Amino acid sequence: MLLANVLPVVALAATTVLADGKAITAAMATIKADTVQLGASVSSLAGDLLDVLTVLPIAGESLGLLADIKKGAEVADKSAPLTQDEALGLASVTVDLAAQVNKTLEILIAAKPKFDGLLVVSPIIFLNLEAQREATTDFGNKVVAKVPKDLQAIAKGLMQPIDDGFNEVIAAYQIKLL
Numbered sequence: 001m002l003l004a005n006v007l008p009v010v011a012l013a014a015t016t017v018l019a020d021g022k023a024i025t026a027a028m029a030t031i032k033a034d035t036v037q038l039g040a041s042v043s044s045l046a047g048d049l050l051d052v053l054t055v056l057p058i059a060g061e062s063l064g065l066l067a068d069i070k071k072g073a074e075v076a077d078k079s080a081p082l083t084q085d086e087a088l089g090l091a092s093v094t095v096d097l098a099a100q101v102n103k104t105l106e107i108l109i110a111a112k113p114k115f116d117g118l119l120v121v122s123p124i125i126f127l128n129l130e131a132q133r134e135a136t137t138d139f140g141n142k143v144v145a146k147v148p149k150d151l152q153a154i155a156k157g158l159m160q161p162i163d164d165g166f167n168e169v170i171a172a173y174q175i176k177l178l
Contacts, residue, residue, distance in 0.1 A: 020079055021086025024143060025093050027072035031139075032097050034065040039104035042111050055121055062128050069135040076142035087147045087155065094143075094158045101136075102165040109172045126173035133166040 038061045045054065082090070108125070115121040140159040147155045 021082050021089060023075050024072070024079055024082075024146070025090060027068070027075045027139075028090075028093050028097050030068050031065065031072055032100050034061065034068050035097075035100050035104045037061055038065055039100075039107045042104070042107050045111060045114055052118060052121070055115070055118065059124070059128075062125075062132075066128065066132050066135055069132060069139055073135065073139040073142050076139060076146060079146050082146045082148065084148050084151065087151050090143070090147075091154070091158060094155070098158065098161045098165075101162050105165040105169040108169050112172055122173055123175060126170065126175065129166065129170050129173060133163075133170065136162060136166065 038058065041058050041061055045058075108129075112122065115125060140156075140162070144152050144155045144159070
């Protein structure tokens with residue numbers, strides 16, 4: 001009888017921790033795949049003259065990336081604190097993700113003249129980049145919070161290139177009033 005009373009409590013406790021290092025790594029892999037796809041789509045834009053219909057699929061990909069970043073933040077938030085081994089494993093994944101994010105952000109900077117030809121596109125990209133930066137910061141902060149205290153400074157340092165890249169692309173897309 002005691003076992004019957006304890007078993008549901010143990011089962012509930014097991015479901016309380018929904019994520020771990022593997023789940024965070026999977027979230028980062030999804031974000032990286034979205035980022036690669038977005039970069040490829042922007043790179044494939046042909047010519048200097050675009051129309052809104054050409055850009056719509058890219059907007060969809062960008063919004064999908066934003067949603068996946070937010071899902072990643074939820075995963076990290078629900079994660080148990082990471083072990084040192086899990087945190088160290090995330091380091092290389094984070095470096096790889098940062099490299100891909102910055103590659104895509106550089107592609108967006110290079111494509112800005114194409115987007116500027118469409119009156120409303122660059123401001124929309126700017127607003128979406130701000131939302132992505134905010135979501136990325138939230139995701140990064142939640143991951144860092146799960147890293148063992150003695151590795152948190154290193155984890156923050158690994159995220160810095162992403163922050164720097166967002167600052168650069170947002171500066172490029174920022175509307176400059178005369």
